[in-house]
Amino acid sequence: MKHVRKDAWQKHYDAGRGFRPLGDAERALLAEHVPAPEGGRALDVGSGTGELAVELAGMGYRVDAIDFTRGALVRARAEHPETRGVRWLCLDIEQDPLPSPLAGEEGGYDLVTLRLSAAFIQARSRVLRALGAQLREGGAVVVITPVVEHTPQERRYIALDEDELSQITDGFEEAARFDAQGLAVLVLRGAGGSFTAVEKGRPAPQAVMGAAAVVTNASGDVLLGRSIRGMWELPGGRVEAGESAQAAVVRELAEETGLIASEEDAHVITILHDDRLDMRRVSPVIRVTGWEGEPVLREPEKFSRWEWHPLNALATLGRIFMPSAQALNAVWPGTLPGLPPVHSYPCATAVPPVPGEPAEATRLRGRMADAVVAKGRAPSLRVQSALREVPRHRFVPEAPLETAYDDDLAVVTVRGPSGTALSSVSAAWLQADIIEGLRLEPGAVVYEAGSGGYNAELLAHVTGPTGRVVTGDIDPYVVHRTRRLTGEAGSGRVTAFQGDAALGAPAGLVPRGGFDGSVVTYGVWDIAPAWRGQLAEGGRLVLPLEIGGYTRAITFRRAGDVLHAERFTHCGFIRAQGGHARTVPVVGLLGGELQLRFEDGDPAPTQGLEEALRGPRHEVATGVKMGSGFYFGSLQLYMATTLPGFCRLSAHREAGTGVTLIAKDGDAPAILGNASLAYLVHVRTRHGGSPAAKEWEWVVHAFGEQGPQLAERLAATVRAWDRDVRDGGDPALSVYPAGTPDRLLSVGEVVDRPLSRMVFQWPGRDVVLPSPVDPVERGGTLTAAVEGM
Numbered sequence: 001m002k003h004v005r006k007d008a009w010q011k012h013y014d015a016g017r018g019f020r021p022l023g024d025a026e027r028a029l030l031a032e033h034v035p036a037p038e039g040g041r042a043l044d045v046g047s048g049t050g051e052l053a054v055e056l057a058g059m060g061y062r063v064d065a066i067d068f069t070r071g072a073l074v075r076a077r078a079e080h081p082e083t084r085g086v087r088w089l090c091l092d093i094e095q096d097p098l099p100s101p102l103a104g105e106e107g108g109y110d111l112v113t114l115r116l117s118a119a120f121i122q123a124r125s126r127v128l129r130a131l132g133a134q135l136r137e138g139g140a141v142v143v144i145t146p147v148v149e150h151t152p153q154e155r156r157y158i159a160l161d162e163d164e165l166s167q168i169t170d171g172f173e174e175a176a177r178f179d180a181q182g183l184a185v186l187v188l189r190g191a192g193g194s195f196t197a198v199e200k201g202r203p204a205p206q207a208v209m210g211a212a213a214v215v216t217n218a219s220g221d222v223l224l225g226r227s228i229r230g231m232w233e234l235p236g237g238r239v240e241a242g243e244s245a246q247a248a249v250v251r252e253l254a255e256e257t258g259l260i261a262s263e264e265d266a267h268v269i270t271i272l273h274d275d276r277l278d279m280r281r282v283s284p285v286i287r288v289t290g291w292e293g294e295p296v297l298r299e300p301e302k303f304s305r306w307e308w309h310p311l312n313a314l315a316t317l318g319r320i321f322m323p324s325a326q327a328l329n330a331v332w333p334g335t336l337p338g339l340p341p342v343h344s345y346p347c348a349t350a351v352p353p354v355p356g357e358p359a360e361a362t363r364l365r366g367r368m369a370d371a372v373v374a375k376g377r378a379p380s381l382r383v384q385s386a387l388r389e390v391p392r393h394r395f396v397p398e399a400p401l402e403t404a405y406d407d408d409l410a411v412v413t414v415r416g417p418s419g420t421a422l423s424s425v426s427a428a429w430l431q432a433d434i435i436e437g438l439r440l441e442p443g444a445v446v447y448e449a450g451s452g453g454y455n456a457e458l459l460a461h462v463t464g465p466t467g468r469v470v471t472g473d474i475d476p477y478v479v480h481r482t483r484r485l486t487g488e489a490g491s492g493r494v495t496a497f498q499g500d501a502a503l504g505a506p507a508g509l510v511p512r513g514g515f516d517g518s519v520v521t522y523g524v525w526d527i528a529p530a531w532r533g534q535l536a537e538g539g540r541l542v543l544p545l546e547i548g549g550y551t552r553a554i555t556f557r558r559a560g561d562v563l564h565a566e567r568f569t570h571c572g573f574i575r576a577q578g579g580h581a582r583t584v585p586v587v588g589l590l591g592g593e594l595q596l597r598f599e600d601g602d603p604a605p606t607q608g609l610e611e612a613l614r615g616p617r618h619e620v621a622t623g624v625k626m627g628s629g630f631y632f633g634s635l636q637l638y639m640a641t642t643l644p645g646f647c648r649l650s651a652h653r654e655a656g657t658g659v660t661l662i663a664k665d666g667d668a669p670a671i672l673g674n675a676s677l678a679y680l681v682h683v684r685t686r687h688g689g690s691p692a693a694k695e696w697e698w699v700v701h702a703f704g705e706q707g708p709q710l711a712e713r714l715a716a717t718v719r720a721w722d723r724d725v726r727d728g729g730d731p732a733l734s735v736y737p738a739g740t741p742d743r744l745l746s747v748g749e750v751v752d753r754p755l756s757r758m759v760f761q762w763p764g765r766d767v768v769l770p771s772p773v774d775p776v777e778r779g780g781t782l783t784a785a786v787e788g789m
Contacts, residue, residue, distance in 0.1 A: 006068060006069060006092075009068075009069040009071070009072070010069050010070070010071045012069075012071075013048075013049070013069060013071035013072045013074075013075055014071050018048065018049055019048055019049075019116050020116065021051065022051050022052055022055055022115075023180060023181050023183075025179075025180035025181050026115075026144060026180045026181075026183065026185065027055065029178050029180055029185050029187075030055070030056075030059065030142070031059065033140070033142075033176070033178075033187050034110075034111050034140050034142060034187065035059065035060075036056075036059045036060030036061045036110070036111075037110055039062075040060060040061045040062070040110040040111065041061060041062050041063075041064070041108070041109045041110055041111075041136075042056045042061035042062070042063045042064070042109060042110065042111040042112070042113065043063075043064050043066070043109045043111070043112045043113070043131070043134065044056060044063055044064070044065045044066070044112075044113045044115075045066055045093055045112065045113065045114045045117060045131065046066075046067055046093070046114060046115070046116070046117025046120070047065035047066060047067045047072070047073075047076065047088075048067060048072050048076070048116075048117075049072055049075045049076045049079055050065055050072075050075075050076030050077075050079065050080050050083075050086070050088070052113060052115050053065035053076070053083075053086050053088075054080050054083050054086065056111070056113070057083055057084065057085040057086050061085070061110070061111060062085045062086075063085060063086045063087070064087050064089060064109075065086055065087065065088050065089065066089045066090070066091045066093065067090065067091075068090065068091060068092040068093070069090075070090050073088045073089075073090055076088055093121070093127055093131075094121060094122060094123050094127060097360060098130070098134065107136070108134050108135055108136040108139070109134050109135060109136065109139060110135070110136055110138070110139045110140075111139060111140055111141075111142065112131045112132075112134065112135065112139070112140075112141045112142070113141075113142045113143075113144070114131075114141070114142070114143045114144070114145075115144040115145075116144065116145065116146070116158070118143050118145045118160060118168065119145060119146070119157070119158050119159060119160050119164075120158075122307075123307055123308065124164075124167070124168070124305075124307070125167065125170070125171075125307055125309065125317065126307065126308070126309060126310070126313070128141065128168060128171070129171055129191065129193060129313055129316060132171070132172065132188070132191025132193075133191060135191055138189070139189070140187055140188060140189045141172070141186075141187075141188040141189075141191070142185065142186065142187055142188070143168055143184075143185070143186040143188070144180070144183055144184070144185050144186075145159065145160050145165075145183065145184055145186075146158055146159035146160070146182070146183060146184075147159055147160060147161075147162075147165070147182070147183070147184045148160065148161040148162075149161075149162075150182045160184070161304075163226070163228065163230055163304055164304065164305075165177075165184060165186065166230055167226055167230075167318075168186060168188070169186065169188060170193075170317065170318030170319070171191065171192075171193035171194070171316045171317065171318055172188040172189060172190055172191055172193075173189065173190025173191075173192060174187075174188070174189040174190050175187070175188050175189075192316070193313075193315070193316025193317075193318075194315070194316060194318070195314065195315050195316060195317045195318055195319070195320055195325075195336065196318065196319050196320070197319075197320050197321075197322045197325040197336070197339060198231055198319045198320070198321065198322065199276065199322050200229065200321070202276070202277050202279070206278070206279055206280065207279060207280040207281070207282065208238065208279060208280075208281055208282070209238065209239045209245075209282045209283070209284070210236060210237055210238050210239065210281070210282075210283055210323065211236045211237070211239055211245040211246075211248045211249045211252070211283065211284045211285075211286050212234045212235075212236040212249075212283055212284070212285050212286065212323060212324060212327040213234055213235040213236045213249040213252065213253050213266075213286050213288055214234060214269070214285060214286065214287050214288065214327060214328070214331050215235065215253070215259065215261075215288045215291060216354060216356050217308050217356060218355075218356050219308070219310075219356060219357060219358040219359075220310075220311065220356035220357045220358065220361075220394070221308035221309055221310050221311070221356075221358075222234075222308065222309055222311060222314070222328065223235060223257065223259075223295060223306060223307075223308055223309075224306070224307060224309055224317075224320075224324070225256065225257070225302075225303040225305065225306045225307075226303060226304045226305045226306075226307070227302060227303050227304075227321070228301070228302060228303065228304060230319060231318075231319035231320060231321050232309075232317050232318070232319065232320045232321065232324065233303075233320075233321040233324045234321075234324040234327055234328070235249075235252055235253050235256050235257055235259075236248070236249055236252050236253075236286070237252040237256075239284070244263070245268060245284035245286060246263045246266035246267075246268065246286060247263055249261075249266050249284075249286040249288065250262065250263055250266055253288065253291070255298060255299065256298055256299050256302070256303065257293075257295045257296065257298065257306055258293050258294070258295060258296040258298055259291045259292070259293045259294075259295060260291060260292045260293050261288050261290060261291040261292075262290070265288055265289045265290035265291065266286050266287075266288050266289075267286065267287045267288075267289065267349050267350075267351040268284055268285070268286055268287075268347045268349050269285045269286070269287050269330060269331055269346070269347060269351065269484075270284075270285050270330050270344050270345060270346045270347060271283070271284050271285070271344070271345040271347065272284075272285060272323070272326050272327065272330060272342050272343065272344055272345075273342070273343040273344075273345070274326070274340075274342045274343065281323065283323045283326070283327060285327040285330050285331060287331060287351055287354070289351065289352055289354050295308075310358075311332055311335050311397040311398070312335075312393075312397060312398055312399055312400050312401070314328060314335045314336055315335065315336055315337070315398065320336070322339075325339055326339060326342050330344060330484075331484065331488070332397040332398075332484070332485070332488070333477065333480060333481040333484055333485075334397065334398045334413055334414075334481060335397050335398045337398075346480075351487055351488075353487065353488060353489055353490060353491075353492070354488055354489070357391055357393070357394070358401070360401055361391060361393050361401055361405070364393075364401055364402065364404075364405035365387070365388060365391070365392065365393075365405055366388060367405065368387065368392070368405040368406070368407045368428055369384060369387035369388045369428075371407040371408075371429075372387055372407050372428050372429045372432050373387075375407075375429055377429045377430075377432045377433045377436070378432040378433075378436060379436065380436060382440075382461075382462045382464075383432050383435055383436055383458075383462055385461065386435075386458045386461035386462050387428065387432060387458070389461060390454065390457045390458055390461050391489050392404050392405060392425070392428065392454055393405065394485065394488060394489035395425060395452065395453040395454035395457070395485050395489070396411045396413060396425055396454070397485070398413075399411050405428075406427075406428075407427065407428045407429050408427050408428075408429060409427055410424045410425065410426050410427050410430075411424060411425045412424045413425060413452065413478075413481070414475065414477065414478060414481075422475065422577070423450075423451075423452060423473075423475065423478050424452070425452050425453075425454050425455070426455065426521065430553070430569070430571055431454075431455050431458060432458075433553070433569050434519055434542045434553055434555075434569070435455075435458060435459060435462060435519075437540065437542045437553075437555035437566070437567055437569075438459075438517035438519065438540050438542060438555070439517075439540060440459070440462050440463050440467075440516065440517050441463075441516070442463060442464040442466065442467065443463060443464060443466040443467050444463045444467050444516035444517060445463075445467065445468045445469075445470070445511045445515055445516055446459045446463060446467070446468070446469045446470070446515060446516060446517045446518065446519070447469075447470050447471075447472075447504070447505050447510075447515040447517075447518040447519070447531075447534060447535075448469060448470070448471040448472070448501075448518075448519050448520075448521060449471075449472060449501030449502065449518070449519070449520040449521065449522070449531070449543075450471075450472075450473055450501055450520060450521035450522045451471045451472065451473035451478050451479055451481075451482040451496055451521075452478065452481075452482060452521065453481065453482040453485040453486050453490070453494075454485075455519075455521060456469045456471045456482070456486065456494045456496075457469075457486060457489075457490050457491060457494060459519070460490070460491045460493040460494055461491065463493075465493075467493060468493050468494075468495070469493060469494045469495070470495050470497070470505045470509045470510075470515075471494060471495070471496050471497075472496070472497045472498070472499050472501040472505060473496070473498065473499075473501060474498070474499065474500050474501065474577050475498075475577070476498050479496050479497065479498040482494075482496045483496050495509060497509065501520070502524075502528040502530065502531075503528070503530050504528070504530030504531065504533070504534045505534060510534050513536050513537075514533075514534050514535050514536035514537070514539060515534055515535055515536060515539060516536055516539050517535075517539055517540050517541070517542075518531055518534070518535050518539070518540075518541045518542075519541070519542045519543070520541075520542070520543035520544065521544075522544070522577075523544045523545075523546055523551050523572075524543055524544065524545060524546065525545075525546045525582055525753065526753040526754060526755045526756055527543070527545070527563070527735055527753075527755060527756045528755060529737065529755060531543070532558060532561070532563060532737075535558045536558070537558060537559075537560070538557065538558060538559075539557070539558050540555055540556065540557050540558075540566070541555075541556045541558065541563065542554070542555045542556070543556075544571055544572075546599070547637055547640050547641065547751070547758075548599045548600060548640030548641070548646060548648075549584075549597065549599035549640070549648050550633075550636045550637060550640060551570075551571055551572055552568045552569060552570060552571065552633070552637070552730075553568070553569040553571045554567070554568050554569075554733065555567045556735065561736065561737055561740075562734055562735065562736055563734070563735040564733075564734050564735075565730075565732065565733035565734070565735075567730075568633075568729075568730040570631070570633045584597055584598065584599055585597075585598045585602060585603045586598075586603075587603050587606055589606070589609065589610055589613065590610055590613060590659065592652055593651065593652055593659070594613070594649060594650070594651055594652070594659075594660065595649070595650045595652065596647050596648070596649055596670070596672075597647060597648040597649075597650065597667075598647050599647070599648060600751075604645065604647070604672050606672075607675060608674070608675030608704075609672075609675055609676075609677060609703075609704070611675070612675050612676055612677065612703045612704035612705070612707070613659050613660075613677070613703050614659070615703060615704070616703075617659070617701055617702070617703055617707075618701070618702040618703070618707045618708050618711055619699060619700065619701055619702075619711070620699070620700040620702070620708075620711040620712060620714075620715045621697060621699050621700075621715075622697065622698040622699065622700065622715045622718045622719055622722075623697070623719065624697065624698045624718050624719060624721075624722040625685065625695055625696065625697045625698075626682070626695070626696055626697075626698075627691075627692065627694065627695055627696075628691035628692065628694045628695075629691060633730075634721070634725055634726070634728075634729055634730055634731075635718065635721050635725075635726075636669070637730070637731065637760070638717070638721045638725055638731075638762060639669050639680075639714075639717055639718075639721075640669075641731070641749045641751060641760045641762075642717065642749055642760075642762065642765070643671055643713075643714070643717055645671045645672045645673070646669065646670070646671055647669075647670050647671075647672060648667050648668075648669060648670065649662070649667060649668050649669075649670040649677070649679045650662075650665070650666065650667035650668075651664060651665070651666055651667070652664060652665065659703075660679070660701065662679075662681065668680055668681055671710055671713065671714055672710075673704065673706035673707075673709070673710050674704075674705075674706060675704050675705065675706075676702070676703065676704025676705055676706035676707045676710055677702065677703050677704060677707070677710070678700055678701070678702035678703075678707060678710035678711045678713070678714045679700070679701055679702075679714075680698060680699075680700055680714055680718065681698075681699055681700075681701060682696040682697065682698050682699065683696060683697055683699050684696050685697045698715075698718050700714045700715045700718075702714075720764060723764065724762070724763045724764025724765075725762060725763060725764070728763055731748075731760045731761055731762050732748070732760070732761040733758060733759070733760055733761070734746050734748075734758075734759045734761075735756050735757070735758050735759075736756065736757045736758075736759070737755075737756065737757070738752075738753070738754060738755050738756055738757060740757050745757065745759050746759050746761065747759075747761065748760050748761035748762070748765075749761075749762065749765070
C-alpha cells in the first residue's frame with residue numbers, strides 16, 4: 001500500500017513540481033469512449049494542477065475538480081484563470097463525505113476520472129464504489145495509472161500491479177482496458193457490483209482447522225485483506241498444534257495486520273464445518289471486540305493490502321474466499337445471501353455488544369427520528385429517545401444507510417423461494433406508533449410475536465434498564481439472526497426463542513401475572529388465546545388485524561376475558577405463518593381479466609356472473625365526495641363489517657380495456673347477488689392545478705339482473721357512512737373468546753372467527769336501510785375488500 005502524507009504533497013506543489021502531462025493518446029481515448037453528453041457533468045478526483053479538468057471542460061463537461069492539497073488548487077486557479085465550467089474544491093475523498101453541492105441539482109455525474117491518483121488512495125475499493133454510486137445511468141469511471149511492469153523500481157510507488165488493476169475492476173459490470181503510451185486506461189461502467197465466493201486449491205488431507213478473525217473499526221466496518229490469489233479474506237489462519245482458536249486468531253492478526261488483541265477480547269461465535277474435496281474443513285469464527293494499532297502489510301507474500309469495508313457493501317466486493325464469506329454471514333446473517341449450506345455449531349460463549357458506527361448513521365438516525373416525530377407518531381420522550389439511540393442500521397446490515405434510516409420504508413430481510421417477503425423490519429413511523437400504543441412503563445416485561453431484532457431493542461430501550469423483552473419466531477433463521485444482531489448491537493435485555501409465536505411464550509419466560517404489553521409484528525386474521533391469556537390484566541396488545549382483507553394495527557386493552565380496542569392505525573404487514581397462516585380463496589372471471597377474493601369463508605357461487613359481466617353496466621352516483629388526501633379507511637371497515645355478500649374485485653387488464661374499467665392491478669370492494677355484482681369506485685369530478693382543487697365522488701357500478709338493487713344497497717351504505725361515521729373515525733370494537741354466548745356479547749355487528757368473536761359498534765346502525773335484494777349466502781363470516789379501492 002502506498003501512502004504519502006498531505007504535508008508532503010503541499011511541499012510537492014509549493015516547489016513547483018507537477019506530474020506527467022496529459023498525452024495525445026489519453027485525449028483520444030477520452031474523446032472516443034466518454035464524449036460529453038448534453039449537460040454532462042464530470043468529477044475529477046485528485047485533480048492536481050488541473051490539466052485534466054480543463055481538458056474535460058473543453059470536451060463540453062461541467063467539471064468538479066477536487067484535490068485534498070490546497071497548494072494544488074492554488075496553482076490550478078493561477079495556471080488556468082480563464083477556464084470556465086470548472087469548480088475547484090478542496091476535499092479528501094477518503095475522509096470527507098461528498099457534500100450536496102458536488103451531487104448537483106440534477107444528481108450525479110456522467111464521468112468520474114482518477115488520473116495518476118489511484119495508487120495513493122488507501123481505501124481504494126470503498127472509494128471506487130462510492131464514486132461509482134455517484135454515476136448517472138450510462139456513466140463511467142475512468143482510471144488512468146502507471147503500471148508496475150512499465151515503471152522503474154524506484155518509482156513503483158506511483159504505479160499499480162496487475163492484481164491491483166483487477167481489484168479496481170471488481171464490482172463493475174463492464175471494464176475495458178486500453179494503453180496510452182505506457183499508462184493503463186480503465187473505462188468502468190455499471191457500478192451495481194456483485195460478489196462471487198470462490199475456493200482455493202485442494203487443501204492438504206485429511207482435515208484442517210483454520211480460525212477466522214472478524215474485526216470492526218470505530219465506524220463498524222470489517223477488515224478484509226486482498227490476497228495474492230485475487231480475492232478478499234478475513235485475517236486468520238491455521239490453528240497450530242496445542243493452540244486454541246482464540247490464541248491462533250490473536251497470533252495471526254498480529255502477524256498479518258499488525259493489530260494487537262488479547263485472548264480475552266476474542267470470542268468464539270460459531271464453528272463452521274464443510275467438506276472441501278476429500279478434506280474436512282473446520283473454521284472457528286472469532287469475534288474480536290478489542291484491539292490496538294492500525295493495519296499494516298506484514299506479509300506481502302500473502303496479501304497486497306488491507307481495507308475496512310462497510311457491511312452493506314460486502315455483497316459488491318467481487319471474489320471472497322469461501323470460508324471468509326461463510327464467517328461473515330455467520331456474524332451478520334443476510335449480508336452475503338445465496339451461499340451454499342454449511343454446518344454451523346453456535347457457541348454459548350457470551351459476547352459483549354460491539355460498538356462502532358459511521359458518523360453518517362448518527363445524522364441519518366436523527367433525521368429519521370425528526371421525521372417520525374413530525375408525523376405525530378412518537379409523542380413520548382422515551383420513544384423519541386429510542387429512535388435516536390438504537391442503531392437501526394445494525395439490524396439491517398445488508399442495507400445502505402439511507403435505506404435503513406428511511407422513516408417510511410420497511411426493509412425486507414428474508415424472502416421465500418418465489419421472492420415473497422417472509423420477514424422484514426417495519427417502517428420506523430409504524431414501529432413508533434405501535435410502541436406508543438402499548439403505553440409501557442419503565443421496568444415493563446414485553447412479549448413480541450415475530451422477531452427481527454430492531455423492534456425488540458426499541459421496546460427494551462423504552463422499558464429501560466430493568467425492563468425485558470421476550471421475542472419469538474417460527475423461522476429458525478430469523479431467530480438466529482435476531483440473536484446475532486441483538487448480541488452485536490443490543491442491550492442484553494432481549495430473549496429470543498424459536499416456536500410458533502401464536503402459541504405464546506414458553507412458560508418459563510412468562511412473568512408472574514402476565515406480560516405488561518404484547519405486540520404482534522405480522523398480519524393476523526384471528527386473535528390467538530395465548531396472546532390474551534399471557535397478558536396482564538389491564539395490559540395492552542397491539543396487532544395488525546385483517547378485517548375482510550383490510551389491515552389495521554389495533555391497540556387492545558385487556559379487561560378479564562375481553563379485549564377492548566383503543567386505537568386503529570392504517571398499515572400493511574407480512575402475513576402470518578404457522579398455525580395462523582391461511583390461504584384466501586380466489587375465483588377467476590373472464591379468462592383472468594377479473595378476480596374475486598373471498599377474504600373470509602368459502603367462495604360464493606358465481607354461476608352466470610360472467611354472462612352478466614358481458615351485459616350492460618348500471619351506474620349509481622352516491623353523492624358522497626372527497627378531496628385529495630382524504631382518509632377513507634373507516635369506510636372500508638364499515639362496508640366490510642356491515643354488508644353480507646362482501647368480497648374484493650380485482651382487475652388484471654389495462655385501464656379502459658376491461659368490462660369494469662378498473663385500473664390494472666387495482667381493486668374495488670364488491671357485493672354479490674345471484675348472477676349479479678355491484679362494486680364501488682371513485683371518479684374525479686373536479687380537476688385543478690393543486691391537490692386542494694381536486695375532488696372525487698364515490699360511484700357504484702353493477703352488472704346482472706339484480707345489479708340495480710345491489711347498487712342501491714351499496715350506495716345507501718356509503719351514504720350512511722357519510723352521514724354517521726365519516727367524521728367520527730373508527731368503530732368501537734370488543735373481542736370475546738370463541739364460544740362466548742350471544743347474550744354476553746355487546747350490541748353490534750358480530751364477526752366470528754375460529755378463535756374469537758368480534759363485535760363492531762358503528763354509530764347510526766339503527767337507521768333502516770332500503771330493503772335489499774338477498775345477497776349470496778355462504779358459510780363463515782362477513783367478507784371485505786382490501787386496500788386500494
